[in-house]
Amino acid sequence: MGTVMHAIEKILAKACGRERVKTGEIVSARVDFAEINDLYLQTVYSFREMGGEKVWDRDRAAFVFDHYAPAPTIRSAKIHSEMRAFAQENNLTYHFDINAGVCHQVMPERGVICPGMIIVATDSHTTTHGAFGAFGTGVGATDMATLLISGELWFRVPEIIEIRIEGVPPKGVYAKDVILSILGRIKADGAVYKAIDFTGSYVEQLDVPGRMTICNMAVEMGAKTAYMQPNRKVLDYVQKRAVKPFEVQYTDEDFAYGESHLFDISGLAPQLALPHSVDNVVPLTDAEPVRVNQGFIGACTGGRVEDMEAAANILRGRKIPDYVRLVVIPASAEVMRECMDKGLLQALMDAGATVSTPGCGPCLGAHEGVIAPGEVCITASNRNFPGRMGSTEADIYLASPATVAASVLGGRITDPRTVM
C-alpha cells in the first residue's frame, strides 16, 4: 500500500519530477500547455507587473480568440490587438485568431492536447481535456501570468472521486443528458476541489465528442479536473494530430477512490436543467411545456459535428415557426467545414436557423444572440445562471442539442423522442 496511484496522481508526480504525490499536499508542477482566451487581457498586464519578459516556452503557450470572435465592440477589438502584439513579441508557435473557434475544440484539433499532459487555461471548462486522459484545469489571469513566466503552477493534489456510468442510453438520450442527470444528483458543489474520474462501460465505448461534453461539465460540480481513461477512439483521434510524443497513464488496480457514485443510464430520459442553476435538473417527461423564444446550439459543450447532426436530423425538411429563433454556432472552423460538407448547416438554415461564426458567442451573453428581459432560451451550452446569456430577467434551460431542436420546432420545451 502507499504505492497504488491513480493516473491523475501519476501525471502530477511526473510533472513535478517525483515518484508519487499525496492527496492534499501542495506541489509545483511543470505545465505542458497553457492557453489564454480573449477575456483575459489582465494576464498580459499581470505578466508585466510581475516583471515578466519572455514566455517560458514559445511552443507551449497560445492565445485563442473565441469569446469575442469577431470583435463586437471597440473595447474587445482593442483586447485582441494588445494580445496579438504580445503573441508576436513572444513569437508564439501557435496562435488561434478570430477564424479558429472555441479554445477547447481547437486545441485538440491542432494536436496540442494529448493523454498524460497537464493543460492549464484561463477558462473554467478546461476540465474538457479529461476526455483525452489529460489533466486540464482552469485558472484566472494572474495565475496564468505566473505560469507564462515560470512554466510551473502550484496545485493542491486533489482527492479523486469515481463516477461510474453503466448501461446503454435509450434513443434520443445523449451525453449531455447523462451529465445533466449526474449534476442533478451530485449538485453544483458536490466535487469542489476534487478530481472526477468517469468510468464504467458507457465511458469505455464513448466517442470523443461525447467524452468532451461530459468532462466539460465536470466543473459545474466544482471539480478541479476530470479524467477518462483513453480508449481506442481517443487514441485514433490524437495519434493523427499530436505535435509531440505523449505517454498514456493508467490507474493502478486496487486504487481506492475517495467516493464512488454509480449511474445506470439504461432507462434514462432526456434531461433538462431549469432556471437558474445547473443542478436544478428534471427528466423532460416531468417538465412543463414552457414557451421558448430562442434556442442555442453551440459552445464548448454542444457545438460539435455530432451535435449539429442530432439537431439537423430533427429539423431537416421542417420549419421553425415565426417568432421563434435558433442560433447555431459550430465550435470551430474545422467543425463548421465538416458540417457544411455533410449538408448539416444547410438543413438547419433551411429550417430557419441563424448560423454564426465559430466561438463562444451567446453562451456568456457576449454577442451573437443575447437574450432580452422576459425571454426564455433553451440551450445546448453549459450554464443557466441569472444573466448568463444576457438579461438577468431571462430564463435559461439547459438541454441536449436534440432537445433544443425539438423545442424550437414546437415553440415549447419538447421531448425530442416525440419528433424523431
Add this chain to the structure above:
Amino acid sequence: MQTKLTGKAVVLGDNIDTDQIYPGRYLELVDPQEIGSHCLEGVDPAIAPGFEKGGVIVAGRNFGCGSSREHAPIALINMGVGVILADSFARIFFRNAINLGLPLVICKGVGQKVQSGQSIEVDLAEGVSKILETGEVLPCEKMGEHAMGILEAGGIKPLFRAKMGKK
C-alpha cells in the same frame, strides 16, 4: 498585513456564481475602478453604490462558482470588500482571490447567523470571527499555510517579483 479586519456585513445566498458577481457583458472592461462599480450587479445593482469600504461579504455554499474570470475578485476588491466569509468557496475563485490578496474564510453556517448591516470582526490568524453587536462568536477554519503566505506577501505579484529577484 493586517490580520484583524472589521466591517459591515452584506449577506448573500448559496451558489453565488461569477456571472452574478461580475456579469459577462462587462468582461471587456480593464479599469479596476470601473470593474468595481459593477460588482454584484447580477445579484442586486444597489449593492455596489452603497457599499462601505472594508465591508464583509457573508455567503452560503460554493461562493464564486462558474467562470474563471479574475474580474470577479478584482470587482470585489475595488468595491471595497475587506474579507469574505462563506460555508465554502469554488476552487478557481479561491485561487484568484488569494492571488490578489483578498482574504477568504470558511465559516460553516455563517449565512444563517449573520444579518446584513451587522459589524463583523474577523481574526485571520486565529481563524475566528465575531458579530460585534451580539458578541456571538463564529468559529471559522484557519486559512492554509500556503494561502496565508501569499496573503502576507500582499498577493502573488509581490511574492513572485521577490522570487525573481526584482523589486
